[in-house]
Amino acid sequence: MICFLNGKFLAEEDAMINVFDHGFYFGDGIYETMRTVNGELWQGEKHMERLFTSAKMIFLKIPWSSGQIIYWINECIKRNNFKESRIRLTISRGRLDLSFEKGFDPTILIKVDELQEISEDILKNGVDLVTMEMERIMPKAKTLNLMSVILAYLKEHETKAYEVLLVNREGFITEGAITNYFVVKDGILMTPNEDILYGTVRDRILEIAEEEGIKVVFKSMTKKDILECDECFICNAPRGIVPVRSLDEERVGEVEFGMWKKLRDRLGIF
Template sequence: MDKQALWYVGGQWVHPDEAVISINDVAVLRGYSAFEALRTYNRRPFHLDKHLTRLYRSAELIELEVPWSRESLAAIIREVIERNTYKHAAIRILVTGGESEDSILPTRKPTLAVLITALGERDMERFAQGYKLITTRLQRTEPDAKTTNYLVAIRALKEAARRNASDALYVDEQGHVLEATRSNFFIFRGDTLITPGAGVLKGITRNVVLDLAMERFPIEERPILLDELALADEAFITSSSKEIMPVVQIDELKIGKGLPGRRTYELEQRFIEMIEQGDF
């Protein structure tokens, strides 16, 4: 972490080692807070307005009032970008629940924090290797809301690390494969692109990839059965930081030939072209 970065926390501009949130904030005591994560390309935020829409939606779902307007939040985010020198960056927007007098119900105004960290250039060598994932039966609450309650995700990621995997895929009680801990999941069966449309947090990058794919591939937004993974020719995940990342193995199952597929590569090239043209 760059200790010289400038973050916006509670109305103050601070370096990371100066950032403070009250121990009495229910974000700390109870994990009650909403957040959003986005990135920049060449100092320009990727679909900022859509990320703000999702932040307000997440807060609404958990009944957390956001006392800042979209315009003021956007202005703070742009100032965070301007005050730092990163070409590419990851930005996290946190709206805490606020301080509490009884350690459970918030009684004071939420705290706003906007954090920024540098991102490197696109790692095409990692793309060429692809990811190994595991499946987990751990279940989340409120998957449509992006909150800081990552209890299930952290447990799933610890298990993935123990099994030398990069991430974990949630599988629900009906045997439907949903999404990874911080990314959306897709498979190709032939030329048909399939991704879950319910029970997941619909990522901004997910939706962009669907738009890019619409011109080229048939698309089905529907449940993916766990047994269906054996029939997949290709698989990949999407997120703001990972963009499009091929998945070559899930548990002990190799996907397709165990290598990134040509359709996934084509979508990646379309995504890169969109970024290079600034079409976002």
Template sequence: MSRVVYVNGSYVPENEGKVSIFDRGFLFADGIYEVTAVINGKLVDYEPHAERLERSLNEISMAWPCSKAELRQMHEELIKRNKLDEGIIYIQVTRGSADRDFKFPKEAKSTLIGFTQVQKLLENPNAPAGVKVVTIPDIRWARRDIKSVMLLAPVLGKQRAYEEGAFEGWMVEDGKVTEGTSSNAYIVKDGKVITRPLSNSILAGCTRRSLFRMAKEEGVVIEERLFTPEEAYAADEAFLTSASNFVLPIVEIDGKRVGGGQPGPVVRKLREIYLDEARRQAGLK
């Protein structure tokens, strides 16, 4: 059965999901996106994603494409129509379709699209053994806190990581790790989690936000500061977070084994407490 997608108020088969060639998301990357996890047919951490969408839209002076209630209803309808048990929902908002002009169009109406992807989240096949990352230069613009569809730099970084046999690329700027191409980056030293503080340099991850709350409740110390690739090589553990991977152990960075080359106790604990919360939200416990 063909996937059902959402395009500007209509639910249609994926091969009928089309937008104009004049859409500003296509011509200028003038748009915002969000990805929300689904488990047992239920949205996980939806509210932080909706809040971040609103912030990103405000930062680029883009109007909401619908009401907040309608946006959630769209997510739930996509789950229902596609019988999605576990996976993700991707949504994208652009400034709409208009003749190509760098200035904001005065009459254009926002474009809103959404679709589902089936994906294993609870039993992520990469979680038991962990993954490899490589460091790459951070060549992005200065407003990474905005979840823009302008993703060429992350695409190039992810492709380089793939070609080097790695799962993810950790971007480096001024000798310090910023974040992954599609994830937040962390190391663990002496039981303490170390990660870059929020700023315009990184995206405020929704999984990061929820994990911080749960980690503090469990007595896990989190230190928000910059760290170097060399510190990462010498770390006891390392991991990444994202909506599509939750908490994922990292066992090798730039060909150097981290923590003996296997997931460590802190990362395993953090993954489990996040999975417990995700199961709770999904009505599985």
């Protein structure tokens, strides 16, 4: 497997980062997870826009242009030659020892893996979700501070759930650990809009809804709202749209026929 690290394309076993890098030492950095469609990078500019927004929020200066980064990503995709790729782009503040005031020399790493397709069983039957009381720090920035995601993965493993929905201190379900979520009630598409990371697939779904004349309501929702909906689905770039069948072992809406399928067909990433 070939990755890109600080200006060089390297075999994975040859890619090494300094142990005093702020990304390792403090979790100080940002990242993006992307995918290809038909072998081509999907929504690259959208991901770069969010990357630079995240960087601005944590006062991280990125010395490369979005065009240069996309070029490196595309070259990594080409060199690994998978049918479809999942791309992880990581940028840390670099090695500054214990200082946060020196000149900036960020570390950039691009890693490409083969993208795993969503099974037909999942699309037919939906997935099981669980809830967890957790709030992310700076939810609008995609940072390397991923303790909430790690704890969610541990709960997924324990409960055999597909994804964990995060519940804030007010009892509202904000987002998934690595996904956004939508519900449908009486033909209205609803999703939270506060204290969340604005996913690129979420943004595209909202565009499709407008094109299709689907009414959208931004609403903070509780577990009760989700359990009483007609359908629920989660979304992110690698997985696209995935229907939900249960939340905390309670049935959620319908899976087989729903708005999620129409939106997924329009999304066209699988």
